[in-house]
Amino acid sequence: MGLLTVSPSPHVRSEMTTQKIMLMVILALVPAVIAGTVVFGPRALVLIVFCALVSMMTELVCRKLMQKENTISDGSAMLTGVLLALNLPVTLPLWQAAIGCIFAIAVVKQLFGGLGCNFANPAITGRIFLLLSVGSDMTAWVKPFYYLDAPVFGLFETSGSEALDGLTGATPLATGDAGLLELFLGNVGGSLGETSALALLIGGIFLIVTKIISPAAPIAYLGSLGALTFVWSLCTGGEMTDALYALLSGGVILGAFFMATDYVTTPITNKGKIIFGIGCGILTFVIREFASMPEGCSFSILLMNLLTPYIDRFTMTKPVGAKTPEKEAA
Amino acid sequence: MRKLGGIKLSHHKQSENCQSVSLPLPEKVRIPMSMHIGAPCSPLVKKGDTVMVGQKIGDTDAFMSAPIHSSVSGKVTAVADYRMSNGRTCKMVEIQTDGAQAVCPEVQPPVVTDKESFLSAIRESGLTGMGGASFPAHVKLSPKQKVDTLCINAAECEPYITSDYRQMVEAPDEVVDGILKTMKWLGLPRCVIGIESNKPEAIRILTEKTAAHPGITVAALPCTYPQGAEKVLIYNTLGRIVMEGQLPADQGVIVMNVSSVAFVSRYLKTGMPMITRMVTVDGDAIGSRCNVIVPIGTPVQKVLEFGQCDMEKAKKLLYGGPMMGVSIGDTEDPVLKANNAILAFSEAFAKKGAPKSSACIHCGRCISACPLNLMPPDICRAYAKKDTDALGQLKVTLCMNCGCCTYVCPAKRPVAETNQFAKALVMASARK
Ligand code: SF4
Numbered sequence: 001m002g003l004l005t006v007s008p009s010p011h012v013r014s015e016m017t018t019q020k021i022m023l024m025v026i027l028a029l030v031p032a033v034i035a036g037t038v039v040f041g042p043r044a045l046v047l048i049v050f051c052a053l054v055s056m057m058t059e060l061v062c063r064k065l066m067q068k069e070n071t072i073s074d075g076s077a078m079l080t081g082v083l084l085a086l087n088l089p090v091t092l093p094l095w096q097a098a099i100g101c102i103f104a105i106a107v108v109k110q111l112f113g114g115l116g117c118n119f120a121n122p123a124i125t126g127r128i129f130l131l132l133s134v135g136s137d138m139t140a141w142v143k144p145f146y147y148l149d150a151p152v153f154g155l156f157e158t159s160g161s162e163a164l165d166g167l168t169g170a171t172p173l174a175t176g177d178a179g180l181l182e183l184f185l186g187n188v189g190g191s192l193g194e195t196s197a198l199a200l201l202i203g204g205i206f207l208i209v210t211k212i213i214s215p216a217a218p219i220a221y222l223g224s225l226g227a228l229t230f231v232w233s234l235c236t237g238g239e240m241t242d243a244l245y246a247l248l249s250g251g252v253i254l255g256a257f258f259m260a261t262d263y264v265t266t267p268i269t270n271k272g273k274i275i276f277g278i279g280c281g282i283l284t285f286v287i288r289e290f291a292s293m294p295e296g297c298s299f300s301i302l303l304m305n306l307l308t309p310y311i312d313r314f315t316m317t318k319p320v321g322a323k324t325p326e327k328e329a330a
Numbered sequence: 331m332r333k334l335g336g337i338k339l340s341h342h343k344q345s346e347n348c349q350s351v352s353l354p355l356p357e358k359v360r361i362p363m364s365m366h367i368g369a370p371c372s373p374l375v376k377k378g379d380t381v382m383v384g385q386k387i388g389d390t391d392a393f394m395s396a397p398i399h400s401s402v403s404g405k406v407t408a409v410a411d412y413r414m415s416n417g418r419t420c421k422m423v424e425i426q427t428d429g430a431q432a433v434c435p436e437v438q439p440p441v442v443t444d445k446e447s448f449l450s451a452i453r454e455s456g457l458t459g460m461g462g463a464s465f466p467a468h469v470k471l472s473p474k475q476k477v478d479t480l481c482i483n484a485a486e487c488e489p490y491i492t493s494d495y496r497q498m499v500e501a502p503d504e505v506v507d508g509i510l511k512t513m514k515w516l517g518l519p520r521c522v523i524g525i526e527s528n529k530p531e532a533i534r535i536l537t538e539k540t541a542a543h544p545g546i547t548v549a550a551l552p553c554t555y556p557q558g559a560e561k562v563l564i565y566n567t568l569g570r571i572v573m574e575g576q577l578p579a580d581q582g583v584i585v586m587n588v589s590s591v592a593f594v595s596r597y598l599k600t601g602m603p604m605i606t607r608m609v610t611v612d613g614d615a616i617g618s619r620c621n622v623i624v625p626i627g628t629p630v631q632k633v634l635e636f637g638q639c640d641m642e643k644a645k646k647l648l649y650g651g652p653m654m655g656v657s658i659g660d661t662e663d664p665v666l667k668a669n670n671a672i673l674a675f676s677e678a679f680a681k682k683g684a685p686k687s688s689a690c691i692h693c694g695r696c697i698s699a700c701p702l703n704l705m706p707p708d709i710c711r712a713y714a715k716k717d718t719d720a721l722g723q724l725k726v727t728l729c730m731n732c733g734c735c736t737y738v739c740p741a742k743r744p745v746a747e748t749n750q751f752a753k754a755l756v757m758a759s760a761r762k
């Protein structure tokens with residue numbers, strides 16, 4: 001018989017692990033990865049794999065330097081890399097992408113103590129960091145299927161390269177010309193992952209059905225942004241389809257299902273998640289309409305990340321059988 | 331009505347069709363003087379004494395206690411210190427059995443004429459809650475508050491365990507008789523029997539048997555763990571909330587385990603005190619799972635042998651179920667009044683049940699799983715800071731250590747355990 005294991009109850013555990021959750025989210029991003037590769041060519045895939053690898057290496061080195069346990073196997077660094085890559089234009093030079101990943105993992109995540117301790121979403125912050133530092137490369141969009149006309153399918157072309165002359169274009173949000181159906185399917189310029197709403201929705205629904213994420217935040221986000229844009233279009237005499245347009249462009253779907261549902265940086269209760277989603281919706285609307293920045297999604301999620309601890313404090317659950325202070329006094 | 335939730339578990343109730351059998355008499359029993367919540371008993375016998383079946387061998391004057399009787403006839407070979415699973419020490423009487431099982435002449439059916447005599451009979455019977463918590467029954471049955479409802483806990487929500495179920499299908503008349511006697515002597519007009527719906531046979535039999543008694547209803551409950559936790563059961567059967575700092579009696583309810591109430595019936599008829607109990611023997615190291623009636627104090631080893639336990643394979647032994655059961659450290663440890671199961675598991679099971687933990691990812695699964703809507707991540711954080719005010723606001727004292735939060739945590743954090751430390755901290759600071 002030998003030594004018996006003596007441990008506190010419970011003696012059984014569910015099959016779900018942190019690693020499984022992260023891998024499921026990565027799996028849910030596969031349709032978007034495929035769509036991005038189809039629309040933007042092989043360089044898209046290279047960029048995604050590259051970012052995943054750099055993020056994982058950064059995680060490894062940081063944990064070594066801080067003499068903490070190696071956490072690379074939990075999959076969260078890989079997820080951050082993939083998510084960040086999906087937020088980049090396909091022509092971004094690799095060194096810039098690497099800097100974004102290193103910033104996301106080393107500064108935003110590990111400096112605060114690693115998984116679970118960061119207050120802001122590493123992928124979003126990484127994207128914003130790149131937008132602020134190498135803005136022109138970050139907003140150099142190429143046309144869908146440009147790679148068919150580029151040398152070696154555009155594998156080695158980065159923004160500014162002469163070979164890409166005539167193949168670039170602005171994102172639909174900046175110019176406002178792309179059909180709704182094109183937006184939905186992904187046949188538009190933009191960053192890697194945000195082009196195909198359909199691919200992202202497949203992934204998002206997969207995560208909701210498998211109960212990895214709660215639908216609260218995405219529904220609240222998309223609902224409030226759609227409603228606000230709709231009302232605004234009524235007031236300002238815009239098109240009835242403005243609302244749909246707002247939802248399908250500018251990475252909102254990617255943000256709503258994959259960033260506004262990040263466990264660590266969003267509220268923990270469903271009530272909190274709804275508030276978070278509505279906050280994101282309002283901020284995205286305001287930034288787009290009044291700050292004349294087409295890109296509101298990343299900023300609004302980051303701002304709501306910062307508010308999360310406060311939302312958490314005001315949306316605590318009421319324990320069953322808890323006496324409220326008034327009752328105690330009575 | 332919305333019910334208090336919990337988690338879905340695989341039931342593993344393969345022993346449900348195992349007819350109860352009696353364990354062969356062990357050569358010796360070791361009977362601790364504390365098998366209940368409250369004051370331990372003092373031994374009434376000394377080394378060299380001969381004792382008989384049903385003879386009282388431990389008692390105390392304390393109200394919150396229950397006497398202890400010999401489960402065998404034989405000779406006291408030692409009265410020694412015994413280290414209990416909670417780390418405390420109590421006296422223990424070791425008896426060498428003589429095989430005769432001669433019954434003590436004091437074992438006579440009690441004369442019960444009113445509430446007083448009923449309660450004193452219950453005390454003398456040595457009955458303590460048979461569901462696991464082991465609360466002295468006579469204390470539970472004599473609340474100062476006005477009570478109107480008897481709630482019978484027949485949920486048996488822990489995986490593997492089927493001893494309550496066997497009691498219900500093998501001797502439902504004992505259950506009904508025990509309920510009727512308890513209602514009669516305590517003047518309770520109403521009784522509800524809560525059974526998880528994975529026991530349709532028990533629900534059918536008891537519904538049939540209680541049909542003639544309008545005060546008694548059978549409630550089929552969803553199979554969510556911890557359906558049998560007192561607060562959850564009371565809410566899900568009666569819709570009453572036991573508030574913090576309250577006992578069920580404050581809500582007019584007395585909760586009794588179904589096996590306990592069946593024992594009441596047997597005791598009133600025979601006067602034989604609590605010296606045996608039915609135990610489910612199961613787990614992946616057990617060769618032949620069974621429900622076995624075991625003399626209190628029998629070494630766990632004997633029970634495992636009876637279940638053809640693969641002793642090489644068994645690496646984790648449990649008193650009770652996998653959610654709230656207690657690890658057994660030594661196979662010589664005795665079977666206690668509250669043990670509804672002895673489970674033996676392999677190394678693989680043991681490893682899975684005590685995994686390495688990693689950082690909390692703020693996923694909220696523990697909060698959704700908690701039947702009482704507590705917030706374990708916030709409790710853990712406040713506990714790390716030893717912030718007793720925050721812990722008080724988080725109502726950690728409500729935590730019933732059901733383990734749902736730990737079970738679901740993907741980071742495999744021992745959340746429920748931390749809550750118990752936090753609870754102890756709050757209670758210690760409240761005493762100051
Ligand atoms: S916090 Fe307490 S009551 Fe809630 S699930 Fe965990 S152990 Fe059970």
Ligand code: SF4
Nearest residue numbers: 690691693694696739
């Ligand atoms: S289930 Fe575990 S990881 Fe999730 S919030 Fe609770 S303690 Fe944290």
